[in-house]
Amino acid sequence: MQLVRVGLCAFGMSGKIFHAPFLKEHPGFFISAIVERSKEDSKEKYPEAVIYHSVEEMLQNADIEVVVINTPVQTHYEYAKKALEAGKNIIVEKPFTVNVEEAEELVNLAEQKGLFLSVYQNxxxxxxxxxxxxxxxxxxxxxxxxxxxxxxxxxxxxxxxxxxxxxxxxxxxxxxxxxxxxxxxxxxxxxxxxxxxxxxxxxxxxxxxxxxxxxxxxxxxxxxxxxxxxxxxxxxxxxxxxxxxxxxxxxxxxxxxxxxxxxxxxxxxxxxxxxxxxxxxxxxxxxxxxxxxxxxxxxxxxxNYMNYYQQIYEHIVFGYPLPSPGKEVIQNxxxxxxxxxxxxxxxxxxxx
Missing domain, CATH: 3.30.360.10 (Dihydrodipicolinate Reductase; domain 2)
Structure with a gap:
Protein backbone atom coordinates (compact mmCIF):
# COMPACT_ATOMS: atom_id res chain seq x y z
CA MET A 1 0.00 0.00 0.00
CA GLN A 2 1.32 3.41 -0.94
CA LEU A 3 2.24 5.42 2.16
CA VAL A 4 1.29 9.11 2.35
CA ARG A 5 3.31 11.21 4.78
CA VAL A 6 1.37 13.86 6.69
CA GLY A 7 2.23 16.82 8.91
CA LEU A 8 -0.09 18.34 11.54
CA CYS A 9 0.17 22.08 12.17
CA ALA A 10 -1.07 21.80 15.75
CA PHE A 11 -1.80 19.28 18.48
CA GLY A 12 -4.71 20.86 20.30
CA MET A 13 -8.18 19.33 20.43
CA SER A 14 -8.53 19.22 16.66
CA GLY A 15 -5.23 17.41 16.20
CA LYS A 16 -5.69 15.05 19.13
CA ILE A 17 -9.33 14.15 18.43
CA PHE A 18 -10.24 14.63 14.78
CA HIS A 19 -7.04 14.04 12.83
CA ALA A 20 -4.19 12.14 14.49
CA PRO A 21 -6.24 9.07 15.57
CA PHE A 22 -7.60 8.50 12.07
CA LEU A 23 -4.29 9.11 10.34
CA LYS A 24 -2.57 6.68 12.72
CA GLU A 25 -5.14 3.91 12.25
CA HIS A 26 -5.36 4.27 8.48
CA PRO A 27 -2.68 2.00 6.95
CA GLY A 28 -2.14 4.38 4.02
CA PHE A 29 -1.01 7.36 6.11
CA PHE A 30 2.06 8.03 8.22
CA ILE A 31 2.24 10.99 10.63
CA SER A 32 5.73 12.30 9.94
CA ALA A 33 5.57 15.65 11.70
CA ILE A 34 3.58 17.48 14.37
CA VAL A 35 3.93 21.12 15.37
CA GLU A 36 3.94 21.79 19.12
CA ARG A 37 5.20 25.23 19.99
CA SER A 38 6.19 24.60 23.61
CA LYS A 39 5.14 21.06 24.57
CA GLU A 40 5.73 17.49 23.46
CA ASP A 41 2.34 15.99 24.27
CA SER A 42 2.22 14.02 21.02
CA LYS A 43 5.33 12.00 21.78
CA GLU A 44 3.53 9.40 23.91
CA LYS A 45 1.00 8.30 21.30
CA TYR A 46 2.90 9.27 18.14
CA PRO A 47 6.59 8.69 18.89
CA GLU A 48 7.36 8.20 15.20
CA ALA A 49 6.45 11.83 14.42
CA VAL A 50 9.13 14.51 14.52
CA ILE A 51 8.07 17.44 16.70
CA TYR A 52 8.64 20.90 15.25
CA HIS A 53 8.16 24.17 17.10
CA SER A 54 6.71 26.19 14.24
CA VAL A 55 4.80 25.57 11.03
CA GLU A 56 7.58 27.27 9.09
CA GLU A 57 10.18 24.89 10.56
CA MET A 58 8.05 21.88 9.66
CA LEU A 59 7.49 23.06 6.08
CA GLN A 60 11.19 23.64 5.62
CA ASN A 61 12.42 20.34 7.03
CA ALA A 62 9.74 17.65 7.09
CA ASP A 63 9.37 15.02 4.36
CA ILE A 64 5.60 15.34 3.96
CA GLU A 65 3.13 15.27 1.10
CA VAL A 66 0.05 16.56 2.93
CA VAL A 67 -0.24 19.30 5.55
CA VAL A 68 -3.24 19.55 7.88
CA ILE A 69 -3.96 23.20 8.73
CA ASN A 70 -5.70 22.72 12.09
CA THR A 71 -4.73 25.96 13.81
CA PRO A 72 -7.19 28.76 14.81
CA VAL A 73 -9.20 30.02 11.83
CA GLN A 74 -7.49 33.42 11.91
CA THR A 75 -4.23 31.68 10.88
CA HIS A 76 -5.65 29.37 8.21
CA TYR A 77 -4.94 31.71 5.31
CA GLU A 78 -1.35 32.39 6.36
CA TYR A 79 -0.36 28.77 6.97
CA ALA A 80 -2.30 27.36 4.03
CA LYS A 81 -0.58 29.82 1.69
CA LYS A 82 2.84 28.94 3.09
CA ALA A 83 2.15 25.22 2.74
CA LEU A 84 0.99 25.58 -0.86
CA GLU A 85 4.00 27.72 -1.72
CA ALA A 86 6.16 24.95 -0.21
CA GLY A 87 4.57 22.49 -2.66
CA LYS A 88 2.36 20.66 -0.16
CA ASN A 89 -1.20 19.44 -0.62
CA ILE A 90 -3.38 20.75 2.18
CA ILE A 91 -6.35 19.85 4.34
CA VAL A 92 -7.80 22.93 6.04
CA GLU A 93 -9.93 22.60 9.17
CA LYS A 94 -13.32 24.24 9.04
CA PRO A 95 -14.11 27.08 8.94
CA PHE A 96 -12.06 27.34 5.75
CA THR A 97 -11.00 30.99 6.20
CA VAL A 98 -12.39 34.16 7.79
CA ASN A 99 -13.81 35.49 4.51
CA VAL A 100 -14.41 34.70 0.83
CA GLU A 101 -11.43 36.68 -0.47
CA GLU A 102 -8.95 34.56 1.47
CA ALA A 103 -10.67 31.34 0.39
CA GLU A 104 -10.63 32.29 -3.29
CA GLU A 105 -6.96 33.25 -3.22
CA LEU A 106 -5.99 29.92 -1.67
CA VAL A 107 -8.07 27.91 -4.14
CA ASN A 108 -6.50 29.78 -7.06
CA LEU A 109 -3.00 29.24 -5.65
CA ALA A 110 -3.61 25.50 -5.23
CA GLU A 111 -4.80 25.26 -8.84
CA GLN A 112 -1.75 27.18 -10.07
CA LYS A 113 0.55 24.85 -8.14
CA GLY A 114 -1.26 21.68 -9.22
CA LEU A 115 -1.98 20.77 -5.60
CA PHE A 116 -5.16 19.74 -3.85
CA LEU A 117 -6.97 21.74 -1.19
CA SER A 118 -9.67 20.02 0.83
CA VAL A 119 -11.69 21.47 3.72
CA TYR A 120 -12.33 19.14 6.65
CA GLN A 121 -16.15 19.10 6.60
CA ASN A 122 -16.25 16.06 8.86
CA ASN A 304 -17.44 7.35 10.33
CA TYR A 305 -14.94 10.20 10.02
CA MET A 306 -12.41 7.65 8.76
CA ASN A 307 -14.28 7.79 5.45
CA TYR A 308 -13.05 11.36 4.97
CA TYR A 309 -9.43 10.24 5.12
CA GLN A 310 -10.20 7.19 3.02
CA GLN A 311 -11.50 9.53 0.32
CA ILE A 312 -8.38 11.69 0.65
CA TYR A 313 -6.24 8.57 0.22
CA GLU A 314 -8.21 7.38 -2.79
CA HIS A 315 -7.83 10.81 -4.37
CA ILE A 316 -4.06 10.74 -3.93
CA VAL A 317 -3.52 7.13 -5.03
CA PHE A 318 -6.31 6.50 -7.54
CA GLY A 319 -7.39 9.97 -8.63
CA TYR A 320 -10.90 9.60 -7.21
CA PRO A 321 -12.92 12.78 -6.44
CA LEU A 322 -11.55 14.96 -3.66
CA PRO A 323 -13.83 15.27 -0.61
CA SER A 324 -15.08 18.83 0.09
CA PRO A 325 -12.67 20.61 -2.29
CA GLY A 326 -11.92 24.23 -1.48
CA LYS A 327 -13.55 25.44 -4.68
CA GLU A 328 -16.83 23.90 -3.51
CA VAL A 329 -16.59 25.24 0.04
CA ILE A 330 -16.14 28.80 -1.27
CA GLN A 331 -19.93 28.75 -1.69
CA ASN A 332 -20.26 28.23 2.07
Whole structure:
Protein backbone atom coordinates (compact mmCIF):
# COMPACT_ATOMS: atom_id res chain seq x y z
CA MET A 1 0.00 0.00 0.00
CA GLN A 2 1.32 3.41 -0.94
CA LEU A 3 2.24 5.42 2.16
CA VAL A 4 1.29 9.11 2.35
CA ARG A 5 3.31 11.21 4.78
CA VAL A 6 1.37 13.86 6.69
CA GLY A 7 2.23 16.82 8.91
CA LEU A 8 -0.09 18.34 11.54
CA CYS A 9 0.17 22.08 12.17
CA ALA A 10 -1.07 21.80 15.75
CA PHE A 11 -1.80 19.28 18.48
CA GLY A 12 -4.71 20.86 20.30
CA MET A 13 -8.18 19.33 20.43
CA SER A 14 -8.53 19.22 16.66
CA GLY A 15 -5.23 17.41 16.20
CA LYS A 16 -5.69 15.05 19.13
CA ILE A 17 -9.33 14.15 18.43
CA PHE A 18 -10.24 14.63 14.78
CA HIS A 19 -7.04 14.04 12.83
CA ALA A 20 -4.19 12.14 14.49
CA PRO A 21 -6.24 9.07 15.57
CA PHE A 22 -7.60 8.50 12.07
CA LEU A 23 -4.29 9.11 10.34
CA LYS A 24 -2.57 6.68 12.72
CA GLU A 25 -5.14 3.91 12.25
CA HIS A 26 -5.36 4.27 8.48
CA PRO A 27 -2.68 2.00 6.95
CA GLY A 28 -2.14 4.38 4.02
CA PHE A 29 -1.01 7.36 6.11
CA PHE A 30 2.06 8.03 8.22
CA ILE A 31 2.24 10.99 10.63
CA SER A 32 5.73 12.30 9.94
CA ALA A 33 5.57 15.65 11.70
CA ILE A 34 3.58 17.48 14.37
CA VAL A 35 3.93 21.12 15.37
CA GLU A 36 3.94 21.79 19.12
CA ARG A 37 5.20 25.23 19.99
CA SER A 38 6.19 24.60 23.61
CA LYS A 39 5.14 21.06 24.57
CA GLU A 40 5.73 17.49 23.46
CA ASP A 41 2.34 15.99 24.27
CA SER A 42 2.22 14.02 21.02
CA LYS A 43 5.33 12.00 21.78
CA GLU A 44 3.53 9.40 23.91
CA LYS A 45 1.00 8.30 21.30
CA TYR A 46 2.90 9.27 18.14
CA PRO A 47 6.59 8.69 18.89
CA GLU A 48 7.36 8.20 15.20
CA ALA A 49 6.45 11.83 14.42
CA VAL A 50 9.13 14.51 14.52
CA ILE A 51 8.07 17.44 16.70
CA TYR A 52 8.64 20.90 15.25
CA HIS A 53 8.16 24.17 17.10
CA SER A 54 6.71 26.19 14.24
CA VAL A 55 4.80 25.57 11.03
CA GLU A 56 7.58 27.27 9.09
CA GLU A 57 10.18 24.89 10.56
CA MET A 58 8.05 21.88 9.66
CA LEU A 59 7.49 23.06 6.08
CA GLN A 60 11.19 23.64 5.62
CA ASN A 61 12.42 20.34 7.03
CA ALA A 62 9.74 17.65 7.09
CA ASP A 63 9.37 15.02 4.36
CA ILE A 64 5.60 15.34 3.96
CA GLU A 65 3.13 15.27 1.10
CA VAL A 66 0.05 16.56 2.93
CA VAL A 67 -0.24 19.30 5.55
CA VAL A 68 -3.24 19.55 7.88
CA ILE A 69 -3.96 23.20 8.73
CA ASN A 70 -5.70 22.72 12.09
CA THR A 71 -4.73 25.96 13.81
CA PRO A 72 -7.19 28.76 14.81
CA VAL A 73 -9.20 30.02 11.83
CA GLN A 74 -7.49 33.42 11.91
CA THR A 75 -4.23 31.68 10.88
CA HIS A 76 -5.65 29.37 8.21
CA TYR A 77 -4.94 31.71 5.31
CA GLU A 78 -1.35 32.39 6.36
CA TYR A 79 -0.36 28.77 6.97
CA ALA A 80 -2.30 27.36 4.03
CA LYS A 81 -0.58 29.82 1.69
CA LYS A 82 2.84 28.94 3.09
CA ALA A 83 2.15 25.22 2.74
CA LEU A 84 0.99 25.58 -0.86
CA GLU A 85 4.00 27.72 -1.72
CA ALA A 86 6.16 24.95 -0.21
CA GLY A 87 4.57 22.49 -2.66
CA LYS A 88 2.36 20.66 -0.16
CA ASN A 89 -1.20 19.44 -0.62
CA ILE A 90 -3.38 20.75 2.18
CA ILE A 91 -6.35 19.85 4.34
CA VAL A 92 -7.80 22.93 6.04
CA GLU A 93 -9.93 22.60 9.17
CA LYS A 94 -13.32 24.24 9.04
CA PRO A 95 -14.11 27.08 8.94
CA PHE A 96 -12.06 27.34 5.75
CA THR A 97 -11.00 30.99 6.20
CA VAL A 98 -12.39 34.16 7.79
CA ASN A 99 -13.81 35.49 4.51
CA VAL A 100 -14.41 34.70 0.83
CA GLU A 101 -11.43 36.68 -0.47
CA GLU A 102 -8.95 34.56 1.47
CA ALA A 103 -10.67 31.34 0.39
CA GLU A 104 -10.63 32.29 -3.29
CA GLU A 105 -6.96 33.25 -3.22
CA LEU A 106 -5.99 29.92 -1.67
CA VAL A 107 -8.07 27.91 -4.14
CA ASN A 108 -6.50 29.78 -7.06
CA LEU A 109 -3.00 29.24 -5.65
CA ALA A 110 -3.61 25.50 -5.23
CA GLU A 111 -4.80 25.26 -8.84
CA GLN A 112 -1.75 27.18 -10.07
CA LYS A 113 0.55 24.85 -8.14
CA GLY A 114 -1.26 21.68 -9.22
CA LEU A 115 -1.98 20.77 -5.60
CA PHE A 116 -5.16 19.74 -3.85
CA LEU A 117 -6.97 21.74 -1.19
CA SER A 118 -9.67 20.02 0.83
CA VAL A 119 -11.69 21.47 3.72
CA TYR A 120 -12.33 19.14 6.65
CA GLN A 121 -16.15 19.10 6.60
CA ASN A 122 -16.25 16.06 8.86
CA UNK A 123 -19.95 16.33 9.72
CA UNK A 124 -20.79 15.11 6.23
CA UNK A 125 -19.90 11.79 7.85
CA UNK A 126 -22.22 12.13 10.87
CA UNK A 127 -24.90 9.47 11.20
CA UNK A 128 -27.71 12.02 11.45
CA UNK A 129 -26.60 13.96 8.35
CA UNK A 130 -26.35 10.72 6.38
CA UNK A 131 -29.79 9.59 7.55
CA UNK A 132 -31.43 12.80 6.32
CA UNK A 133 -29.58 12.43 3.03
CA UNK A 134 -30.95 8.89 2.70
CA UNK A 135 -34.52 10.05 3.37
CA UNK A 136 -34.21 12.84 0.81
CA UNK A 137 -32.84 10.40 -1.77
CA UNK A 138 -35.77 8.03 -1.15
CA UNK A 139 -38.18 10.79 -2.33
CA UNK A 140 -40.90 9.72 0.13
CA UNK A 141 -41.42 13.33 1.23
CA UNK A 142 -42.30 14.53 -2.26
CA UNK A 143 -41.25 18.06 -3.19
CA UNK A 144 -39.36 19.64 -0.31
CA UNK A 145 -41.01 22.86 0.84
CA UNK A 146 -39.29 23.75 4.10
CA UNK A 147 -36.37 22.56 6.20
CA UNK A 148 -34.66 23.51 9.44
CA UNK A 149 -31.20 22.46 10.57
CA UNK A 150 -30.13 23.32 14.12
CA UNK A 151 -26.99 22.92 16.18
CA UNK A 152 -27.74 24.05 19.73
CA UNK A 153 -25.73 23.96 22.92
CA UNK A 154 -26.04 25.05 26.53
CA UNK A 155 -22.80 26.93 27.11
CA UNK A 156 -23.70 30.10 28.94
CA UNK A 157 -20.22 30.79 30.34
CA UNK A 158 -17.28 32.08 28.27
CA UNK A 159 -14.70 29.48 27.23
CA UNK A 160 -11.77 31.88 27.45
CA UNK A 161 -10.65 31.07 23.90
CA UNK A 162 -9.95 34.44 22.33
CA UNK A 163 -9.89 33.19 18.75
CA UNK A 164 -13.47 31.94 19.23
CA UNK A 165 -14.98 34.58 21.51
CA UNK A 166 -13.21 37.90 20.96
CA UNK A 167 -15.60 40.03 18.85
CA UNK A 168 -12.66 42.05 17.57
CA UNK A 169 -11.21 39.01 15.79
CA UNK A 170 -12.67 38.32 12.37
CA UNK A 171 -13.83 34.72 12.12
CA UNK A 172 -14.66 34.32 15.80
CA UNK A 173 -18.10 33.26 16.98
CA UNK A 174 -20.68 30.55 16.37
CA UNK A 175 -21.45 31.57 12.79
CA UNK A 176 -18.00 30.57 11.56
CA UNK A 177 -17.65 27.69 14.04
CA UNK A 178 -20.98 25.84 13.92
CA UNK A 179 -22.41 27.75 10.98
CA UNK A 180 -19.73 26.31 8.70
CA UNK A 181 -21.31 22.89 9.33
CA UNK A 182 -24.94 23.91 8.96
CA UNK A 183 -24.34 25.96 5.81
CA UNK A 184 -22.36 23.10 4.28
CA UNK A 185 -25.12 20.60 5.03
CA UNK A 186 -27.83 22.85 3.58
CA UNK A 187 -25.86 23.28 0.36
CA UNK A 188 -25.16 19.55 0.18
CA UNK A 189 -28.86 18.75 0.57
CA UNK A 190 -30.50 21.51 -1.43
CA UNK A 191 -27.91 23.33 -3.50
CA UNK A 192 -26.94 26.99 -3.49
CA UNK A 193 -29.72 29.41 -2.47
CA UNK A 194 -30.83 32.50 -4.36
CA UNK A 195 -31.07 34.87 -1.36
CA UNK A 196 -30.78 34.95 2.41
CA UNK A 197 -31.80 36.91 5.46
CA UNK A 198 -29.94 36.55 8.75
CA UNK A 199 -29.90 37.53 12.40
CA UNK A 200 -26.48 37.17 14.02
CA UNK A 201 -25.59 38.47 17.48
CA UNK A 202 -24.21 37.63 20.93
CA UNK A 203 -26.66 36.56 23.62
CA UNK A 204 -23.85 36.86 26.18
CA UNK A 205 -23.41 40.52 25.30
CA UNK A 206 -21.34 42.86 23.16
CA UNK A 207 -18.06 41.82 24.82
CA UNK A 208 -18.32 38.41 23.15
CA UNK A 209 -18.42 37.18 19.57
CA UNK A 210 -21.74 36.00 18.15
CA UNK A 211 -23.19 32.95 19.90
CA UNK A 212 -26.58 32.96 18.17
CA UNK A 213 -27.56 32.97 14.52
CA UNK A 214 -30.60 32.33 12.42
CA UNK A 215 -30.21 32.26 8.64
CA UNK A 216 -33.15 31.96 6.29
CA UNK A 217 -32.09 30.61 2.90
CA UNK A 218 -34.46 31.45 0.03
CA UNK A 219 -34.49 29.17 -3.02
CA UNK A 220 -35.84 29.82 -6.52
CA UNK A 221 -38.50 27.10 -6.20
CA UNK A 222 -40.02 28.89 -3.17
CA UNK A 223 -38.37 26.47 -0.77
CA UNK A 224 -37.15 27.87 2.56
CA UNK A 225 -34.30 26.48 4.67
CA UNK A 226 -33.64 27.80 8.17
CA UNK A 227 -30.28 27.37 9.90
CA UNK A 228 -30.18 28.10 13.61
CA UNK A 229 -27.84 27.86 16.57
CA UNK A 230 -27.99 29.05 20.18
CA UNK A 231 -25.84 28.48 23.25
CA UNK A 232 -28.86 28.95 25.53
CA UNK A 233 -30.70 25.78 24.60
CA UNK A 234 -30.94 23.52 27.64
CA UNK A 235 -33.47 21.13 26.09
CA UNK A 236 -32.66 19.46 22.78
CA UNK A 237 -34.67 20.14 19.63
CA UNK A 238 -34.88 17.96 16.57
CA UNK A 239 -31.71 18.86 14.70
CA UNK A 240 -33.30 18.31 11.30
CA UNK A 241 -36.91 19.03 10.36
CA UNK A 242 -37.85 18.42 6.73
CA UNK A 243 -41.34 19.19 5.38
CA UNK A 244 -42.37 18.07 1.89
CA UNK A 245 -45.51 17.87 -0.22
CA UNK A 246 -46.08 14.28 0.96
CA UNK A 247 -44.79 14.29 4.50
CA UNK A 248 -42.36 15.25 7.25
CA UNK A 249 -39.11 13.81 8.59
CA UNK A 250 -37.70 14.60 12.02
CA UNK A 251 -34.13 13.61 12.93
CA UNK A 252 -32.29 13.95 16.24
CA UNK A 253 -28.60 14.83 16.41
CA UNK A 254 -27.25 11.50 17.64
CA UNK A 255 -23.79 11.12 16.13
CA UNK A 256 -21.48 10.20 19.01
CA UNK A 257 -18.08 10.11 17.31
CA UNK A 258 -16.75 13.28 18.93
CA UNK A 259 -17.85 12.19 22.41
CA UNK A 260 -16.27 8.77 21.99
CA UNK A 261 -13.02 10.23 20.65
CA UNK A 262 -12.85 12.65 23.60
CA UNK A 263 -13.37 9.72 25.98
CA UNK A 264 -10.40 7.91 24.43
CA UNK A 265 -11.97 5.57 21.88
CA UNK A 266 -9.72 4.52 19.02
CA UNK A 267 -11.25 4.54 15.52
CA UNK A 268 -10.96 1.35 13.50
CA UNK A 269 -9.99 1.24 9.85
CA UNK A 270 -12.32 -0.61 7.52
CA UNK A 271 -15.40 -0.89 9.73
CA UNK A 272 -17.77 1.04 11.97
CA UNK A 273 -16.25 1.69 15.37
CA UNK A 274 -18.74 3.71 17.44
CA UNK A 275 -21.18 2.28 19.94
CA UNK A 276 -24.64 1.66 18.45
CA UNK A 277 -27.47 3.90 19.55
CA UNK A 278 -30.32 2.37 21.51
CA UNK A 279 -33.80 2.77 20.05
CA UNK A 280 -34.84 5.14 17.31
CA UNK A 281 -33.67 8.68 16.53
CA UNK A 282 -36.05 9.76 13.78
CA UNK A 283 -39.70 9.93 12.71
CA UNK A 284 -40.93 9.63 9.13
CA UNK A 285 -44.58 10.59 8.58
CA UNK A 286 -45.74 10.52 4.94
CA UNK A 287 -48.45 9.67 2.44
CA UNK A 288 -47.69 6.40 0.68
CA UNK A 289 -48.56 5.36 -2.89
CA UNK A 290 -52.13 4.62 -1.79
CA UNK A 291 -52.40 8.11 -0.28
CA UNK A 292 -52.51 6.56 3.18
CA UNK A 293 -50.56 7.94 6.12
CA UNK A 294 -47.58 5.92 7.28
CA UNK A 295 -45.66 6.81 10.43
CA UNK A 296 -42.33 5.07 10.85
CA UNK A 297 -39.75 5.45 13.59
CA UNK A 298 -36.25 5.27 12.11
CA UNK A 299 -32.75 4.48 13.37
CA UNK A 300 -29.71 5.95 11.66
CA UNK A 301 -26.69 3.89 10.65
CA UNK A 302 -23.26 4.73 12.16
CA UNK A 303 -21.21 7.54 10.67
CA ASN A 304 -17.44 7.35 10.33
CA TYR A 305 -14.94 10.20 10.02
CA MET A 306 -12.41 7.65 8.76
CA ASN A 307 -14.28 7.79 5.45
CA TYR A 308 -13.05 11.36 4.97
CA TYR A 309 -9.43 10.24 5.12
CA GLN A 310 -10.20 7.19 3.02
CA GLN A 311 -11.50 9.53 0.32
CA ILE A 312 -8.38 11.69 0.65
CA TYR A 313 -6.24 8.57 0.22
CA GLU A 314 -8.21 7.38 -2.79
CA HIS A 315 -7.83 10.81 -4.37
CA ILE A 316 -4.06 10.74 -3.93
CA VAL A 317 -3.52 7.13 -5.03
CA PHE A 318 -6.31 6.50 -7.54
CA GLY A 319 -7.39 9.97 -8.63
CA TYR A 320 -10.90 9.60 -7.21
CA PRO A 321 -12.92 12.78 -6.44
CA LEU A 322 -11.55 14.96 -3.66
CA PRO A 323 -13.83 15.27 -0.61
CA SER A 324 -15.08 18.83 0.09
CA PRO A 325 -12.67 20.61 -2.29
CA GLY A 326 -11.92 24.23 -1.48
CA LYS A 327 -13.55 25.44 -4.68
CA GLU A 328 -16.83 23.90 -3.51
CA VAL A 329 -16.59 25.24 0.04
CA ILE A 330 -16.14 28.80 -1.27
CA GLN A 331 -19.93 28.75 -1.69
CA ASN A 332 -20.26 28.23 2.07
CA UNK A 333 -17.99 31.20 2.74
CA UNK A 334 -20.13 33.39 0.49
CA UNK A 335 -23.20 32.46 2.53
CA UNK A 336 -21.44 33.17 5.83
CA UNK A 337 -20.16 36.54 4.59
CA UNK A 338 -23.62 37.44 3.27
CA UNK A 339 -25.23 36.42 6.58
CA UNK A 340 -23.00 38.84 8.49
CA UNK A 341 -23.83 41.65 6.06
CA UNK A 342 -27.54 40.84 6.13
CA UNK A 343 -27.61 40.98 9.92
CA UNK A 344 -25.68 44.24 10.03
CA UNK A 345 -27.86 45.93 7.40
CA UNK A 346 -31.15 44.27 8.27
CA UNK A 347 -31.95 43.31 4.69
CA UNK A 348 -32.21 40.37 2.31
CA UNK A 349 -28.97 39.65 0.43
CA UNK A 350 -28.84 38.34 -3.14
CA UNK A 351 -26.48 35.41 -3.64
CA UNK A 352 -27.05 34.75 -7.33
Missing amino acids: RRFDRDFLQVQKILNDKKLGEIKEAEIRFDRFRTEPSGKQHKENPEQTGSGSLHDLGSHLVDQAVQYFGYPEKLFADVFSMKGADFANDYFEILLLYKNNMRVRLKSSVFSKEAHYAYVIHGSKGTFLQERTDNQEAELVSGSIPVYGKDWTKPITGSDGILNFLNENNETERIVTSSEPG MKIIDAAIESSQQGKIMNLI
